[in-house]
Amino acid sequence: MLLSLLLTGTVPPSRGRSTGQPEDVDECAQGLDDCHTDALCQNTPTSYKCSCKPGYQGQGRQCEDIDECEDELNGGCVHDCLNIPGNYRCTCFDGFMLAHDGHNCLDVDECLENNGGCQHTCVNVMGSYECRCKEGFFLSDNQHTCIHRLEEGLSCMNKDHGCSHICKEAPKGSVACECRPGFELAKNQRDCILTCNHGNGGCQHSCEDTAEGPECSCHPQYKLHTDGRSCLEREDTALEVTENNATSVADGDKRVKRRLLMETCAVNNGGCDRTCKDTSTGVHCSCPVGFTLQLDGKTCKDIDECQIRNGGCDHFCKNTVGSFDCSCTKGFKLLTDEKSCQDVDECSLDRTCDHSCINHPGTFACACNKGYTLYGFTHCGDTNECSINNGGCQQVCANTVGSYECQCHPGYKLHWNKKDCVEVKGFLSTSVSPHVSLHCGKSGGGDRCFLRCHSGIHLSSGLQEAYSVTCGSSSPLRSKQQKSNDSAFGDVTTIRTSVTFKLNEGKCSLKKAELFPEGLRPALPEKHSSVKESFRYANLTCSPGKQVPAPPGRSSTPKEMFITVEFERETYQKEVTASCDLSCIVKRTEKRLRKAIRTLRKAAHREQFHLQLSGMDLDVTKKSPRTSEQQAESCGVGQGHTENQCGLCQPGEYSADGFKPCQLCALGTFQPEAGRTSCFPCGGGLPTKHLGATSFQDCETRVQCSPGHFYNTTTHRCIRCPAGTYQPEFGKNNCISCPGNTTTDFDGSTNITQCKNRRCGGELGDFTGYIESPNYPGNYPANTECTWTINPPPKRRILIVVPEIFLPIEDDCGDYLVMRKTSSSNSVTTYETCQTYERPIAFTSRSKKLWIQFKSNEGNSARGFQVPYVTYDEDYQELIEDIVRDGRLYASENHQEILKDKKLIKALFDVLAHPQNYFKYTAQESREMFPRSFIRLLRSKVSRFLRPYK
Numbered sequence: 001m002l003l004s005l006l007l008t009g010t011v012p013p014s015r016g017r018s019t020g021q022p023e024d025v026d027e028c029a030q031g032l033d034d035c036h037t038d039a040l041c042q043n044t045p046t047s048y049k050c051s052c053k054p055g056y057q058g059q060g061r062q063c064e065d066i067d068e069c070e071d072e073l074n075g076g077c078v079h080d081c082l083n084i085p086g087n088y089r090c091t092c093f094d095g096f097m098l099a100h101d102g103h104n105c106l107d108v109d110e111c112l113e114n115n116g117g118c119q120h121t122c123v124n125v126m127g128s129y130e131c132r133c134k135e136g137f138f139l140s141d142n143q144h145t146c147i148h149r150l151e152e153g154l155s156c157m158n159k160d161h162g163c164s165h166i167c168k169e170a171p172k173g174s175v176a177c178e179c180r181p182g183f184e185l186a187k188n189q190r191d192c193i194l195t196c197n198h199g200n201g202g203c204q205h206s207c208e209d210t211a212e213g214p215e216c217s218c219h220p221q222y223k224l225h226t227d228g229r230s231c232l233e234r235e236d237t238a239l240e241v242t243e244n245n246a247t248s249v250a251d252g253d254k255r256v257k258r259r260l261l262m263e264t265c266a267v268n269n270g271g272c273d274r275t276c277k278d279t280s281t282g283v284h285c286s287c288p289v290g291f292t293l294q295l296d297g298k299t300c301k302d303i304d305e306c307q308i309r310n311g312g313c314d315h316f317c318k319n320t321v322g323s324f325d326c327s328c329t330k331g332f333k334l335l336t337d338e339k340s341c342q343d344v345d346e347c348s349l350d351r352t353c354d355h356s357c358i359n360h361p362g363t364f365a366c367a368c369n370k371g372y373t374l375y376g377f378t379h380c381g382d383t384n385e386c387s388i389n390n391g392g393c394q395q396v397c398a399n400t401v402g403s404y405e406c407q408c409h410p411g412y413k414l415h416w417n418k419k420d421c422v423e424v425k426g427f428l429s430t431s432v433s434p435h436v437s438l439h440c441g442k443s444g445g446g447d448r449c450f451l452r453c454h455s456g457i458h459l460s461s462g463l464q465e466a467y468s469v470t471c472g473s474s475s476p477l478r479s480k481q482q483k484s485n486d487s488a489f490g491d492v493t494t495i496r497t498s499v500t501f502k503l504n505e506g507k508c509s510l511k512k513a514e515l516f517p518e519g520l521r522p523a524l525p526e527k528h529s530s531v532k533e534s535f536r537y538a539n540l541t542c543s544p545g546k547q548v549p550a551p552p553g554r555s556s557t558p559k560e561m562f563i564t565v566e567f568e569r570e571t572y573q574k575e576v577t578a579s580c581d582l583s584c585i586v587k588r589t590e591k592r593l594r595k596a597i598r599t600l601r602k603a604a605h606r607e608q609f610h611l612q613l614s615g616m617d618l619d620v621t622k623k624s625p626r627t628s629e630q631q632a633e634s635c636g637v638g639q640g641h642t643e644n645q646c647g648l649c650q651p652g653e654y655s656a657d658g659f660k661p662c663q664l665c666a667l668g669t670f671q672p673e674a675g676r677t678s679c680f681p682c683g684g685g686l687p688t689k690h691l692g693a694t695s696f697q698d699c700e701t702r703v704q705c706s707p708g709h710f711y712n713t714t715t716h717r718c719i720r721c722p723a724g725t726y727q728p729e730f731g732k733n734n735c736i737s738c739p740g741n742t743t744t745d746f747d748g749s750t751n752i753t754q755c756k757n758r759r760c761g762g763e764l765g766d767f768t769g770y771i772e773s774p775n776y777p778g779n780y781p782a783n784t785e786c787t788w789t790i791n792p793p794p795k796r797r798i799l800i801v802v803p804e805i806f807l808p809i810e811d812d813c814g815d816y817l818v819m820r821k822t823s824s825s826n827s828v829t830t831y832e833t834c835q836t837y838e839r840p841i842a843f844t845s846r847s848k849k850l851w852i853q854f855k856s857n858e859g860n861s862a863r864g865f866q867v868p869y870v871t872y873d874e875d876y877q878e879l880i881e882d883i884v885r886d887g888r889l890y891a892s893e894n895h896q897e898i899l900k901d902k903k904l905i906k907a908l909f910d911v912l913a914h915p916q917n918y919f920k921y922t923a924q925e926s927r928e929m930f931p932r933s934f935i936r937l938l939r940s941k942v943s944r945f946l947r948p949y950k
């Protein structure tokens, strides 16, 4: 008792106040103590005590870390012991995991998860695992996938090449055997001898290489099992309790007894579960990081870190013995802090979407530009608008890439809604080439002018109070030559004129002109025109100006309004004559134009300025209604009255001209679009259920067609959609063409996902490249065949990563991917598969060149593959092979993520292809990109490569 008092450093009471009753000061709380930072301070009635925290030793004012690992028992750890301040940590070699006691290491059965990544059979062995292939196959170089073995083959493709691990073609048709990492080639040059470098030589605890192979031994507290590999706890050191049942009541009692009897580590390890230290206060049991000492002070129990705040993991937490692992949902990536999950920004990767990409947490979506349709998840193909209800065109529909246009039969012109056709009346049918022409002629007391638009009509909105109509196409030089009115380019001179008329009274109007009340007298005979000009482009704008302030006492406030017309005319070299050169022609033309504009101005003031669009005469302006004429107001063509305003007719309605309000489509017709001049007949004499039908589905067909079919109005039967088209809806009269260059495998398709591109994908670069199944990541088409050849530059070898491959297993190997030296089936094969394989695999090509073939049959389909490759300097051959043949690359979840992470693969390939690029990546960047365990794996390989003799 005295001893312990002295040792814990009791401070004499004289330091307290001596006046009257001694008043206690909590030195600990007030920070007046002089305990060591690694000590606990405990207040006493008159003073305080210091005692070192667990894991530290000393007198309280002085504490130092106990190095639990320093004793001959290695802290009780059977593999590695790591001392840390106040504690220690046991770790196991790759291929082992910590046992529940926190000290022993047990073999990991890699085969339990995903078959160890083995294509056929996985065999677990102490410290590692190995893949085996079924009869008739042999293991490929990557030691995980299998290759069909030929009866008759040359050298390595031969059934009995004799190499126990890896067979390499050698000159003169012979073979050279190689071994997997951690094995050495035997004297017979065929067999491979295990070393301690692979799976700890198959030893559970310690391994030592000898001439006869690895020799196993055990931690002092264990003894070697008769199998010569495993270690068993010795009777005398083993505690009666098994790991899991450490805290049962009976055992607890035994421990308490033991503690009372023998309080020294020399006897029965002081009763400690594992690490025992004799300290001044008696035995001190400790548990490694990840374990807690139970209340009995002796036993260690695994901490379930996931119970507290999910272990700090963003998404998932999985408890393991002595530790825990975080993981993320699909579409997220575990950051190198191994806790946080970050959304993978798929849009920042190359080739994610053909057009635009929208990243969402955990996923992404592709979208296509107008006029294109999404297929195969990420691709955009031109939409064939004409296949859907004829593009809405009244007469002819012509599809173009990214768009389409409606066309009209001879004798018709396209309405400016660009869909309907209007009959061309009178002289307009002449095939005059100019886009715009201006004609004025005497009529009544003055001039009347017509601006005729023949093509390139564009009408901007605001049909009532203001509008803008452009005709033809403006000269491409327009923007460059803005300051001068004229521009000369080669033998063409463009003349531009702009004129604005201000009318004091009236309003903009684009309505059918009531030109000749006496009847449809043909318009002006062209011969008598006083003005006759053609232009390549005209822009007519009408807009109301300010309200004219009304004089007091007058309510009528006429508006002023402005009409602006811009004309563009071209003068050609060919008009030049001997007496008049180009500039003379230009001058003459300009003079003529000035006269024309004077005439036009007069006509406009007389309201005799008309616009002819698609063969229909329209007023440019109208006098403000003085009286209550409003009732008779008419709307533009394709428009109708809605609540006293003009608006586009709704689907199911039409208006043949602007005078009549919108009308419902008659029985037997339908109109899916707004603003149209007519309705489409159902065809075949079919009636509709009601007026105002909006789609063919309202037509009363004799049978209802299911998706994948269309209704033929001649035969009144449902017909399967032909190959290259699909129809997802019931009761349609058409099938939709597949977008772009895609087609369907069969007829009767019901879904756009059945539209597939048949082009074999990929880009074959000298340094990096990729191959891709057709239509990837959509399902590949049936009966397709692709071949690629990778032919690297001299002194370079090929490294391939298959992140994942989807081929339907049900197909009996009908769809397959094979990589070999040449198209000959008995040439050296590097890789072949006909099944889905979601774990990534990396391998080097067995031949310098690679011939790759992908074939599918008419059976099931799947996503296929996107396989990147890189060519690297053959000087690195040994190092790269050492890495890709190491099972640890495939066994760890983290490492698999690397091979699936497109950004990481790109960075890795970038460095492999051009090693100087390594310096582009800072140490910080590579630490952030790669998990620590991956860097450790690489570092050990690279240092072994650089210093092969230790």
Ligand SMILES: *[C@@H]1O[C@H](CO)[C@@H](O)[C@H](O)[C@H]1NC(C)=O
Residues within 6 Å of the ligand: 244, 245, 246, 248
């Ligand atoms: C003790 O071990 C048995 C069998 O190993 C197990 O079923 C039981 O749950 C364990 N009890 C405790 C308290 O861990």
Ligand SMILES: *[C@@H]1O[C@H](CO)[C@@H](O)[C@H](O)[C@H]1NC(C)=O
Residues within 6 Å of the ligand: 468, 470, 539, 540, 541, 564, 566
């Ligand atoms: C037509 O002219 C008006 C007024 O000058 C202008 O605002 C408009 O942008 C022009 N339109 C085109 C297509 O150039």
Ligand SMILES: *[C@@H]1O[C@H](CO)[C@@H](O)[C@H](O)[C@H]1NC(C)=O
Residues within 6 Å of the ligand: 712, 713, 714, 715
């Ligand atoms: C409908 O069937 C008739 C008769 O077999 C055929 O001539 C016509 O081309 C078919 N129509 C369509 C749109 O396939």
Ligand SMILES: *[C@@H]1O[C@H](CO)[C@@H](O)[C@H](O)[C@H]1NC(C)=O
Residues within 6 Å of the ligand: 740, 741, 759
């Ligand atoms: C589609 O096919 C046409 C003609 O075969 C070709 O010119 C065009 O480039 C192809 N488009 C795409 C996106 O493959």
Ligand SMILES: *[C@@H]1O[C@H](CO)[C@@H](O)[C@H](O)[C@H]1NC(C)=O
Residues within 6 Å of the ligand: 728, 750, 751, 752, 753
């Ligand atoms: C097409 O198929 C996909 C996947 O099978 C489905 O999600 C989608 O809804 C289908 N589309 C239509 C229009 O039926």
